[in-house]
Amino acid sequence: MAGYDELLFAPLGGVGEIGMNLSIYGFGSRQRRQWLVVDCGVSFASEEHLPGVDLILPDIRFLIEERKNIAGLVITHGHEDHIGALIDLWPRLKVPVYATPFTAALFEAKRLSEPGAPEIPINVVPIRGRLTLGPFAIDFINVAHSTPESNALAIRTPAGIVLHTGDWKIDPTPLLGAPTDAAKLSALGDEGVLALIGDSTNAVREGHSPSESDVAKTLAELIRTAPARVAVTTFASHVGRLRAVADAARAADREVVLVGRAMERVAQVAREIGYLDGVQDFRSAEAYGYLPPDKVLALCTGSQGEPRAALSRIARDEHPEVTLSRGDRVIFSSRAIPGNEKAVGEVINGLITQGIEVITDRTHLVHVSGHPRREELRQMIGWVRPQILIPAHGEALHLNEHAELARRAGVPQVLVCRNGDLVRLAPGKAAIVDEIPSGRLYKDGSLLVNAESRTIGARRRLSFAGIVSVALALDDKGAFAADPEVELVGLPETDATGVSMADIARDAVEDAFESMPKPRRRDPDAVAEAVRRAVRGAIAQRWNKKPICHVHVLTV
Numbered sequence: 001m002a003g004y005d006e007l008l009f010a011p012l013g014g015v016g017e018i019g020m021n022l023s024i025y026g027f028g029s030r031q032r033r034q035w036l037v038v039d040c041g042v043s044f045a046s047e048e049h050l051p052g053v054d055l056i057l058p059d060i061r062f063l064i065e066e067r068k069n070i071a072g073l074v075i076t077h078g079h080e081d082h083i084g085a086l087i088d089l090w091p092r093l094k095v096p097v098y099a100t101p102f103t104a105a106l107f108e109a110k111r112l113s114e115p116g117a118p119e120i121p122i123n124v125v126p127i128r129g130r131l132t133l134g135p136f137a138i139d140f141i142n143v144a145h146s147t148p149e150s151n152a153l154a155i156r157t158p159a160g161i162v163l164h165t166g167d168w169k170i171d172p173t174p175l176l177g178a179p180t181d182a183a184k185l186s187a188l189g190d191e192g193v194l195a196l197i198g199d200s201t202n203a204v205r206e207g208h209s210p211s212e213s214d215v216a217k218t219l220a221e222l223i224r225t226a227p228a229r230v231a232v233t234t235f236a237s238h239v240g241r242l243r244a245v246a247d248a249a250r251a252a253d254r255e256v257v258l259v260g261r262a263m264e265r266v267a268q269v270a271r272e273i274g275y276l277d278g279v280q281d282f283r284s285a286e287a288y289g290y291l292p293p294d295k296v297l298a299l300c301t302g303s304q305g306e307p308r309a310a311l312s313r314i315a316r317d318e319h320p321e322v323t324l325s326r327g328d329r330v331i332f333s334s335r336a337i338p339g340n341e342k343a344v345g346e347v348i349n350g351l352i353t354q355g356i357e358v359i360t361d362r363t364h365l366v367h368v369s370g371h372p373r374r375e376e377l378r379q380m381i382g383w384v385r386p387q388i389l390i391p392a393h394g395e396a397l398h399l400n401e402h403a404e405l406a407r408r409a410g411v412p413q414v415l416v417c418r419n420g421d422l423v424r425l426a427p428g429k430a431a432i433v434d435e436i437p438s439g440r441l442y443k444d445g446s447l448l449v450n451a452e453s454r455t456i457g458a459r460r461r462l463s464f465a466g467i468v469s470v471a472l473a474l475d476d477k478g479a480f481a482a483d484p485e486v487e488l489v490g491l492p493e494t495d496a497t498g499v500s501m502a503d504i505a506r507d508a509v510e511d512a513f514e515s516m517p518k519p520r521r522r523d524p525d526a527v528a529e530a531v532r533r534a535v536r537g538a539i540a541q542r543w544n545k546k547p548i549c550h551v552h553v554l555t556v
């Protein structure tokens with residue numbers, strides 16, 4: 001039987017979680033199918049959860065298998081959760097990549113800053129451009145978001161049109177770029193949209209997001225009334241916000257000093273492309289010390305409490321050029337990404353302890369999210385009028401809320417899926433028809449390790465309860481040839497009564513050994529196991545925690 005053509009969708013990341021967005025669309029028969037990849041992002045790991053892991057990436061086993069059938073990889077916008085995995089994963093795919101000018105330039109600047117990063121050619125698509133890749137004709141539609149050149153993708157196929165919203169919001173007065181292209185989206189709706197795959201990040205928030213212009217007004221007021229130095233931190237990629245801060249600084253007769261490499265990098269790219277036209281020149285951090293307190297504003301990285309970023313170093317008084325003191329004002333024009341709250345709280349508390357005033361979005365409109373709230377989601381559905389809606393870009397709660405909203409708004413088919421689900425969009429009713437390999441990879445130093453490997457779990461156990469190493473030398477009669485050696489790492493030195501943990505472990509080794517029947521003592525494996533159990537048990541009795549225990553038995 002000759003296969004019939006199907007239109008398929010599958011998320012390999014970003015659905016059921018926030019971060020590491022990677023979606024694929026397939027068109028064709030089972031025998032002849034082509035794939036379009038949309039975005040290739042990362043998630044950030046929390047140190048407690050995944051010690052030593054810098055980044056989390058989607059597992060692309062499936063795409064590596066299908067490499068020859070991939071028509072292209074399109075990036076919707078330059079945020080790390082959409083492009084951050086490209087440097088590590090592209091060499092395994094080597095497929096053509098497409099992005100708009102700012103996204104491409106920002107990526108290139110980042111790539112050049114990473115030692116040893118491979119060369120990755122990016123095909124630049126003009127703003128509002130169109131691209132044909134195999135059976136997919138893709139229109140880039142302008143949407144407002146929190147970085148320049150965010151795009152929704154209208155993907156035309158012989159089986160119908162899919163709107164992949166990417167990250168978006170409705171903002172009639174964004175500070176940078178055009179508002180979300182309502183006319184284009186309505187026209188698409190008139191034409192008939194089969195499926196909408198949409199951003200669910202803020203699906204739990206009622207109403208409509210405030211505008212970037214309102215944020216700019218608040219920032220201007222706070223910067224104008226600041227009595228001494230001002231530092232503002234925000235996401236470096238939020239060029240509209242950088243503009244708002246710079247304009248507010250100029251109105252208050254302050255010079256802007258950029259602090260932090262990511263901030264410098266984004267500002268340079270934005271300047272080259274023209275997104276900072278008319279904005280005063282920025283000064284480098286060296287200028288900071290020469291400017292009077294009421295004539296300077298430091299625009300810093302570190303809004304997420306990253307310990308090595310500018311603001312954290314300033315808060316710890318470890319920055320070589322930039323210092324703050326009592327009476328200065330720090331504005332967090334940002335919100336902590338889930339998982340970073342503790343780190344951000346530490347920076348804020350550190351600043352307040354020094355008498356520095358800290359302003360956050362809890363009390364002032366100094367930040368708005370770049371994602372649509374419920375009224376905006378309804379508006380999008382109204383424009384596009386899809387037959388099928390699949391919530392994406394969100395955790396389970398966000399996906400469900402988005403789905404419920406879509407059902408109430410009258411979308412005929414609403415389908416909630418998860419990473420790895422293969423969804424058939426056409427022909428017939430939309431349905432999950434298969435599961436494809438998916439998962440996570442961890443960037444651990446310079447290596448990518450599979451999330452299922454035991455490495456990181458072992459590291460977490462080590463950090464929780466430490467390790468005891470025991471070395472035993474046995475002679476051929478099954479007696480100790482030397483005193484056992486015991487080494488403890490990461491354990492308390494003594495128990496509650498002051499007895500040394502090392503002595504407790506050593507006694508446990510000897511007791512365990514002596515209580516073994518003599519013939520068994522000649523079996524190194526049996527000795528190792530008995531000793532291991534005894535040491536863990538003895539320590540658990542005093543500590544209520546069980547360390548990892550390694551026993552090495554040498555026979556001499």
Ligand SMILES: [Zn+2]
Pocket residue numbers: 077079145146167370
């Ligand atoms: Zn984004």
Ligand SMILES: [Zn+2]
Pocket residue numbers: 021079081082167393
């Ligand atoms: Zn995103």
